[in-house]
Amino acid sequence: MDTMRERFTSVTSRMLAEDPRLALVLADIGAAGFAEAEQRHPDRVVNVGIREQLLIGVGGGMALTGLRPIMHTFASFLVERPFEQLKLDLGHQGVGGVLVSAGASYDWPSGGFTHMAPGDVALLDTLDGWTVHVPGHPDEAETLLRHAAAAGDDKVYVRLSMQSNAAPRSVDGARFRTVREGRGGVVIAVGPMLDSVLAATEGLPLTVLYATTVRPFDAATLRAAADAAGTSDVVIVEPYLAGTSTRPAAEALEDRPHRLLGLGVGRQELRRYGQLDEHLAAHGLDPRGLRERITGFLTGRA
Template identity: 55%
Template structure:
């Protein structure tokens, strides 16, 4: 008889971890903008000065996070990714970045987790947008077991951290690393899987002679790890990311600046907006992020049938 393991959603792990940390860290503050606020009702009753719901005022929420940081607190700021990164981006740039203040931003919804709510709740460009402001650490966990240690490390620090939570997870927790973890070694090329896309990447490359790297931390980017993998294999690099296609292309170029290489980027399409509901699996297929699409694209790239300049999907 097999034992069924109950798995928590990443969002639940986040809420539980923060609620526990509030009891032991008097300098921890939590800011919400209605989203998930009811889950913090008990914590708010205990620590009303440190658990604050601002309502639908995301710009004010980031400004308040900057003020709390100036006052010596460690603010954890939470809502849907588009309301956390895109809507208050000026405040992120000025109140946090320009003043060199720390905060932990925790987003849900990811690229297209909550399809019934439409485009307003989608944010495939969040990581690319944060890339325009220096000094951000970006975590993209692919398994719920990665969330707590990444979050506790972020709370204990003083820098600017974005934790991008997802409803899509892979089945096996990978030991955390600051850079890339080598899951397979091969000679045809290197495939990098970021967070939630791992299961599809492993399925797509199951019969390929490819090196597969995994990471849940994309910023800072592990230049040395990618370089070592390419030197030991073939300079064919495939980046598979669960957000805007090509987001890490500039990091690959920097890592391999003096190494002639070919790059294929997979992610959410840039050439058109997908104006459909459906399921996340439907959108994976539309963006070429499902296992079958990845397998066809990567195989063609490795064997020279395509040169990597065109986009897959």
């Protein structure tokens, strides 16, 4: 199976040929995979080099001319480093584009903290009007990439990862999907966390919702699931900073008593490189860690 990033390269190359409005801006990262696309569309595929602020600035300029720019690099260089340009060159100018990241929270541990971005979605939450997709499988990544490319002039972030669920699910770029039903509580699994959540909650009477589009937050589906489960105990398992989505979840349930547990990447930096699975376990995001924390939260409801 190809990775999400490999699928991004092949799908975007095809979309550039299909839609003359699309453009691609790179900052060296991933440029080799688009060599053929650059030869075919030299006016719409631009590599600005290792200049991430310029990456966003060029994308914003393209959007002002009517193009739909796709901007790609590691998440830490796409959201964190050029944050001012996201705020001004896109948001303040009233134009949109598609950010497509790689690296996620710690996909490349040996790259060190410079290449990790567990706070990317939380940072975008400080800006207005962003749609955020977090696919959990390469097939879902393709669907959401095409959805983002066709989304008019909207501002869209597609967060790719080396983590992947074993099988794809049907996604529509808007709603959470109900994967399992129960009456003991509701667990929202975001993107590549679904398989771990399903393993962690096996045999427990819990509703599991699958979220691949987290902004806008699907309040209606969460409320319906809580009503069906007869409880407002909600756990959110995200592959980025813990608690990132507890605020919109609390707003969805603000008219009723509820309890929320936000699980995700901790704030403490893990300074040993290790491997991806070791980082997951260290943050309690492996099936064993998730089961302990979820059951502890639910059994402590009294």
